[in-house]
Amino acid sequence: MSELEKSLKDKLLKREQENSLRRLTFSANLIDFTSNDYLGLARSEELFRSIQQKVNSLSHSNGATGSRLLSGNNEYTEQVEQKLAKIFKAEAAVIFNSGYAANQAVLSCIPQKGDTIIYDELIHACIRDGARLSWANRLSFRHNDFNDLESKLKKSEGNIFIAVESIYSMDGDLCNVKELTALADKFNASIILDEAHSTGIMGEQGSGLSVSLRLENKIPIRIYTFGKAMGVHGACVVGSKNLIDYLINFARPFIYTTALPPHSIASIDCAFSCLNDHGYLQNELSEKVKLFRSEANKRKLSVMNSESQIQGIVIPGNSEVKQAVEKIRTNGFDVRPILSPTVPAGTERIRVCLHTFNANHEIQSLAESLSML
Numbered sequence: 196m197s198e199l200e201k202s203l204k205d206k207l208l209k210r211e212q213e214n215s216l217r218r219l220t221f222s223a224n225l226i227d228f229t230s231n232d233y234l235g236l237a238r239s240e241e242l243f244r245s246i247q248q249k250v251n252s253l254s255h256s257n258g259a260t261g262s263r264l265l266s267g268n269n270e271y272t273e274q275v276e277q278k279l280a281k282i283f284k285a286e287a288a289v290i291f292n293s294g295y296a297a298n299q300a301v302l303s304c305i306p307q308k309g310d311t312i313i314y315d316e317l318i319h320a321c322i323r324d325g326a327r328l329s330w331a332n333r334l335s336f337r338h339n340d341f342n343d344l345e346s347k348l349k350k351s352e353g354n355i356f357i358a359v360e361s362i363y364s365m366d367g368d369l370c371n372v373k374e375l376t377a378l379a380d381k382f383n384a385s386i387i388l389d390e391a392h393s394t395g396i397m398g399e400q401g402s403g404l405s406v407s408l409r410l411e412n413k414i415p416i417r418i419y420t421f422g423k424a425m426g427v428h429g430a431c432v433v434g435s436k437n438l439i440d441y442l443i444n445f446a447r448p449f450i451y452t453t454a455l456p457p458h459s460i461a462s463i464d465c466a467f468s469c470l471n472d473h474g475y476l477q478n479e480l481s482e483k484v485k486l487f488r489s490e491a492n493k494r495k496l497s498v499m500n501s502e503s504q505i506q507g508i509v510i511p512g513n514s515e516v517k518q519a520v521e522k523i524r525t526n527g528f529d530v531r532p533i534l535s536p537t538v539p540a541g542t543e544r545i546r547v548c549l550h551t552f553n554a555n556h557e558i559q560s561l562a563e564s565l566s567m568l
C-alpha cells in the first residue's frame with residue numbers, strides 16, 4: 196500500500212474505532228422524518244410540472260456555459276434575482292450555486308485583515324470554512340448566549356461581523372434576532388444572518404425570520420437557501436446594491452464557477468410562485484410541530500428545546516444513538532443519527548425533521564417508537 200493510501204486508511208480506521216465513520220446510504224420506502232423538504236415542495240408534482248413548463252418556455256440551453264461574469268449570465272437570471280430581492284425586501288440579490296458557496300463567499304471576502312468575525316459556536320460548517328479563508332480574526336461565542344457575545348464584542352478589533360443562523364440546523368432553536376440587532380448597534384457591528392432553515396418556512400412568501408420580524412434593515416447581509424424548504428437548489432445573498440456589486444467583484448465562489456443552469460433558475464422561480472399559491476403550508480407545518488412536541492412531552496422524551504420543524508432527541512454516545520436509530524428505522528421511519536464531532540460529545544441525537552406531508556398518525560407512531568427505546 197502506498198504512503199498515501201496508508202494515511203487515508205489510518206484516518207478512516209480511526210473514525211471507525213470512534214464509531215463516527217460516515218457512509219453514503221439511501222432509504223427506500225421509509226417514512227421521511229429526516230429530509231429538509233419541510234413543506235413537501237421537493238416531492239410536489241405540481242411544482243415539478245410548473246418547472247417543466249417554465250423550462251420549455253425558455254430558449255433551449257442545457258447549461259449556463261460559463262461563469263456569470265463571462266457567458267453564464269442572462270436576462271432571466273437577473274429577473275429572478277429581482278424577484279428574490281423583492282421577496283426578501285432588499286435592494287438587490289445575487290444567486291449562488293449553493294448555500295455553502297454563498298456563505299463561504301460572504302465570510303471569505305467581506306471581513307478584511309484586522310477585522311473580527313464572531314460566530315455562534317453552533318454555526319454551520321460553511322460559515323466556519325469561509326471565515327477560515329478570510330484574513331480576519333475569528334472568535335466564537337456560546338450558543339445563543341448574548342452575554343458571552345458581548346464579552347467577545349468588547350475584545351474585538353476593526354470592523355466587526357456577527358454570524359448567526361435564524362434557525363439552528365442541529366438544535367432547531369431560533370436566534371433572538373431582535374435582541375441581537377440591539378447589541379450589534381451598540382458595538383457598531385454588522386450581522387450576517389444565514390436564513391437557510393427559515394427560508395420558505397416563515398414570513399410572507401417564505402421571506403424568512405428577519406423579514407417576518409421587520410428587522411431586515413438592521414441586517415446588512417442575509418443568506419437564503421433553496422435546497423431545503425423551497426425543495427429545489429441554490430441560494431442567494433441579499434443586501435444593498437453595493438454589497439451585491441462587491442460580491443460580484445470579489446467573491447471567488449461566485450467568480451470562478453459555472454453558473455447554475457437555466458432549469459435550476461426556473462426551479463427557484465417556480466418554487467417561490469408555488470409557495471405563494473400555497474401559503475397555508477407554513478401553518479400546516481406549525482401544526483405538525485405542535486403535534487410532535489405534545490406527543491413527545493406526553494411520553495416524557497428528552498426532546499430538545501425547539502419550536503421549529505427541527506427536533507432533537509438526545510441519546511448520548513455515538514454507538515448508542517446509532518443503535519437507537521437502527522431500531523426506529525426497523526419500525527419504518529427514516530431518521531438519522533447526528534454524531535459527535537458534528538455535535539458536541541454527550542449531545543449526540545436523533546434529528547427529527549417534521550414535514551407537512553407527515554400524517555398525524557405517523558407522527559404519533561414515531562413518538563411511540565422513540566418512547567420504546
Ligand SMILES: Cc1ncc(COP(=O)(O)O)c(C=O)c1O
Pocket residue numbers: 293294295296298319321360364389391392420421422429430
Ligand atoms: C445553516 C446552513 N447554512 C448553509 C447550508 C448549506 O446550504 P446548501 O445545502 O444550499 O449548500 C446548510 C446546509 O445544510 C445549512 O444547514
